[in-house]
Amino acid sequence: MHIGDVAWERAVNAGRSAHTWRTACWDDGGQVIAWGWAEGDHLSLVVDPDRAEVAADVLAWFQELAPAGVVSVLETEDHLVAALEAAGYHSDDAAPFFTHHRIPLSDLPAPVVPDGFTLRHTRPDEVEKRAAAHRAAWSDLAPSKVSDADVAAVMSTWPYESELDWIVEAPNGDFAATALIWHDKLHGIGLVEPVGCAPPYRRQGLAQAVNLAALHALREAGATDAMVCPRGDDGYPQARALYQSIGFRPGARTALYLP
Numbered sequence: 335m336h337i338g339d340v341a342w343e344r345a346v347n348a349g350r351s352a353h354t355w356r357t358a359c360w361d362d363g364g365q366v367i368a369w370g371w372a373e374g375d376h377l378s379l380v381v382d383p384d385r386a387e388v389a390a391d392v393l394a395w396f397q398e399l400a401p402a403g404v405v406s407v408l409e410t411e412d413h414l415v416a417a418l419e420a421a422g423y424h425s426d427d428a429a430p431f432f433t434h435h436r437i438p439l440s441d442l443p444a445p446v447v448p449d450g451f452t453l454r455h456t457r458p459d460e461v462e463k464r465a466a467a468h469r470a471a472w473s474d475l476a477p478s479k480v481s482d483a484d485v486a487a488v489m490s491t492w493p494y495e496s497e498l499d500w501i502v503e504a505p506n507g508d509f510a511a512t513a514l515i516w517h518d519k520l521h522g523i524g525l526v527e528p529v530g531c532a533p534p535y536r537r538q539g540l541a542q543a544v545n546l547a548a549l550h551a552l553r554e555a556g557a558t559d560a561m562v563c564p565r566g567d568d569g570y571p572q573a574r575a576l577y578q579s580i581g582f583r584p585g586a587r588t589a590l591y592l593p
């Protein structure tokens with residue numbers, strides 16, 4: 335989990351879905367050692383590997399809330415996989431999954447956009463245009479539910495910074511493509527989430543360019559690496575193709591566990 339995953343998910347979906355969410359923290363002497371976030375019947379959890387035994391408590395809490403609920407972990411989180419198996423869960427190998435990708439920021443190519451297009455970061459007063467750009471890119475399968483208010487929430491949540499929220503502006507003033515990066519300053523890693531390009535502007539290298547521009551800004555802000563977590567299965571290959579074309583390389587994948 336990157337702090338940006340939590341910030342994005344909470345800001346963009348709280349207005350619609352918070353009534354189905356339950357969260358809990360486990361602490362020891364004021365130090366948080368685990369947390370669980372149940373979004374309806376789906377659990378995300380973080381447990382300090384040095385306190386692996388607490389994973390069983392998080393799962394017991396979730397099972398009471400959602401006995402038929404499912405759990406996502408990263409395949410390399412051995413302590414969580416062991417706790418899931420001990421609690422009777424098994425992995426669903428046919429389920430869609432996400433693959434973590436990383437890129438070092440030391441050697442980034444320069445972004446290039448076609449003549450007439452401009453690369454820049456957003457401004458705090460551009461909520462409506464930023465929201466419209468998100469909806470334009472994210473309505474291929476069904477109209478995006480992301481409202482202006484959701485995007486206003488994103489743009490006012492910590493650790494959002496408009497200097498890391500980049501757009502390609504088309505000659506007519508449209509925001510054709512966007513890339514938002516969340517900067518975890520403690521670990522020097524940015525998370526790219528989300529990226530989009532409106533259908534009329536696709537396959538001109540705009541998503542590539544806006545990503546690169548945002549990654550350069552992230553490096554200038556002091557980070558050393560960036561990560562992104564596109565679908566890794568073949569049901570949605572375009573996102574990982576985009577990130578790999580920029581130089582992101584795949585690492586661990588998520589796994590879904592069923593009771």
Ligand SMILES: CC(C)(COP(=O)(O)OP(=O)(O)OC[C@H]1O[C@@H](n2cnc3c(N)ncnc32)[C@H](O)[C@@H]1OP(=O)(O)O)[C@@H](O)C(=O)NCCC(=O)NCCS
Pocket residue numbers: 471472474511527528529530531532535536537538539540541542543564571572573575576577579
């Ligand atoms: C994925 C998306 C951002 C790509 O935007 P784009 O501006 O068309 O991408 P680019 O032109 O910069 O493409 C760069 C490379 O990515 C890969 N790529 C992009 N779209 C692709 C597609 N539909 N199928 C396969 N590969 C694709 C290709 O390698 C491409 O290089 P090429 O055109 O020389 O083959 C856009 O289709 C979109 O907004 N989709 C919906 C939202 C989404 O899935 N976002 C990404 C996940 S956060």
